[in-house]
Amino acid sequence: MPSTAVIGLQWGDEGKGKVIDSLAIDADLIVRFAGGNNAGHTVWVGTEKYVLHLIPGGILHAGKLNLIGRGVVVNLEALIEEIDGLKQRGVAVEERLRIDSRVHVIFPYHCQIDGLVETWRGEGRIGTTGRGIGPAYADKVSRTGIRLADILDRDTFEQRLHAALAEKNAVMSKVYGVEPEPYDDLFEKTRALAERLRPLVVDGGELARKAHQDGKRILFEGAQGAMLDLDAGTYPYVTSSWTGVAGIAGGAGFPPNRIDRSLAVTKAYCTRVGEGPFPSELKCAIGQRLRDQGNEYGATTGRPRRCGWFDALQARYACALNGLDGVFVTNLDVLSGFEEIQVCVAYRLADGSEVRDYPAELGKIDDIQPVFQTLPGWTEDITAATTLDDLPSACRDYVAFLEQQMRVPIVSLSVGPGRTQMFVCDSAQAPA
Ligand code: GDP
Ligand code: IMO
Ligand code: MG
Numbered sequence: 001m002p003s004t005a006v007i008g009l010q011w012g013d014e015g016k017g018k019v020i021d022s023l024a025i026d027a028d029l030i031v032r033f034a035g036g037n038n039a040g041h042t043v044w045v046g047t048e049k050y051v052l053h054l055i056p057g058g059i060l061h062a063g064k065l066n067l068i069g070r071g072v073v074v075n076l077e078a079l080i081e082e083i084d085g086l087k088q089r090g091v092a093v094e095e096r097l098r099i100d101s102r103v104h105v106i107f108p109y110h111c112q113i114d115g116l117v118e119t120w121r122g123e124g125r126i127g128t129t130g131r132g133i134g135p136a137y138a139d140k141v142s143r144t145g146i147r148l149a150d151i152l153d154r155d156t157f158e159q160r161l162h163a164a165l166a167e168k169n170a171v172m173s174k175v176y177g178v179e180p181e182p183y184d185d186l187f188e189k190t191r192a193l194a195e196r197l198r199p200l201v202v203d204g205g206e207l208a209r210k211a212h213q214d215g216k217r218i219l220f221e222g223a224q225g226a227m228l229d230l231d232a233g234t235y236p237y238v239t240s241s242w243t244g245v246a247g248i249a250g251g252a253g254f255p256p257n258r259i260d261r262s263l264a265v266t267k268a269y270c271t272r273v274g275e276g277p278f279p280s281e282l283k284c285a286i287g288q289r290l291r292d293q294g295n296e297y298g299a300t301t302g303r304p305r306r307c308g309w310f311d312a313l314q315a316r317y318a319c320a321l322n323g324l325d326g327v328f329v330t331n332l333d334v335l336s337g338f339e340e341i342q343v344c345v346a347y348r349l350a351d352g353s354e355v356r357d358y359p360a361e362l363g364k365i366d367d368i369q370p371v372f373q374t375l376p377g378w379t380e381d382i383t384a385a386t387t388l389d390d391l392p393s394a395c396r397d398y399v400a401f402l403e404q405q406m407r408v409p410i411v412s413l414s415v416g417p418g419r420t421q422m423f424v425c426d427s428a429q430a431p432a
Helices: 016-026 076-088 108-124 133-141 148-152 154-176 183-200 204-213 247-253 285-294 312-321 393-406
Strands: 003-008 029-032 041-045 048-052 065-068 097-100 218-221 261-267 270-272 306-308 326-330 340-348 369-376 410-414 422-424
Touching: 003 016, 016 041, 016 218, 016 326, 016 410, 016 422, 029 204, 065 204, 076 183, 097 183, 097 204, 108 133, 108 154, 148 154, 148 183, 154 183, 204 218, 204 247, 261 312, 285 306, 312 340, 312 393, 326 393, 340 393, 369 393, 393 410
Parallel strands: 003 218, 003 261, 029 065, 029 218, 065 097, 261 326, 326 410
Antiparallel strands: 041 048, 270 306, 340 369, 410 422
């Protein structure tokens, strides 16, 4: 595993946390390259549950270095809270964590604006996590953002924060009619938070490139999912970063042609949090049953996740877009007990025509009807399975069908949230 990318194949929450934690055993450096504390990556270690938001998923392993890459937007308070929470649980965070000096920082005004803009959007709201992600990335692009390195230099920060607050406070008071943010409190508080992090701050791009030159094994950890990608996803119902393999070059400062293997994680069905198109969604008792059996509630906001059947068009599109070499399928156990299982294999458009490949423009979601293919279900509990042969034949057939639809080998199956409930799939040897 010289350098491996792992991304989410759907709309996030595919089980990336569990997969990264498991792959980290064979890695030296684990790098987050996008998103912020909108992410919630769950890892179970025995009966202990960890939910990581900003810290990469190799942090629970001794001897591994974890890097928050420059493409991540960092809420300093949230990061320190996460570090302290892990330290209290005995994790040697300082030894294992580094932060790129170029990360853009999320300020309280970004969170406030996130909420205000959502209110203004009304019916068209995105259903963001409210963590200030969009406004922070917007500032980065419009060149009014403030990086961790800027804060660590007192004079630079003074000048940057004055300029930023002059604009933000004018917008806040004149457009949204809310109280402006006082400069002094914010300046001193942010400086103190940044100083606490100073010992961990590095040139992350250089660290990753050097590690690669030295023959170290690097794991790039995606956040969110392919369909939440700013360019490739269901715009405008997306997040504000590049969530796919393409995001690694910019977000980690790592040459794209040095990524040796690209993998993705998908659930055996689909979920989505927030608003936006979801063609295979089940707004019925079956959707509720998936939510109950899969305990589908957001790891960051606790919101109930929208649930639906596996969408083959969406998955195939995301596989092709990211040039994938293999896919991890999680939550297969959640499907046990369904008499029959469906897979969305086409979309019926408003004019009655059917498409079998994901269309670039979904148009109005109400106009699209999913066309399902029905497969037989299985009743057996599969949570103790350790090989493909342990699975009931209907379950194996279902996995084979997903693989055939995605046209990418399924390399591993996950049959429960626990660390050990995952096994390499024999079909990994099958040609793509
Ligand atoms: P991430 O954001 O992609 O890391 O995924 P989340 O942690 O937000 O959500 C995935 C949820 O599914 C978590 O509660 C995991 O503990 C859980 N999970 C992961 N793999 C499996 C699995 O194979 N079966 C079941 N039942 N749950 C799983
Ligand atoms: P992980 O890494 C699921 C969704 C939000 C919203 C949209 C935009 O745990 O898979 P944002 O706050 O980013 O501006 O919200 O993106 N979203 C996620 N959904 N998992 C995530 O992360 C998500 N991060 C953002 O619900 O629809
Ligand atoms: Mg999540």
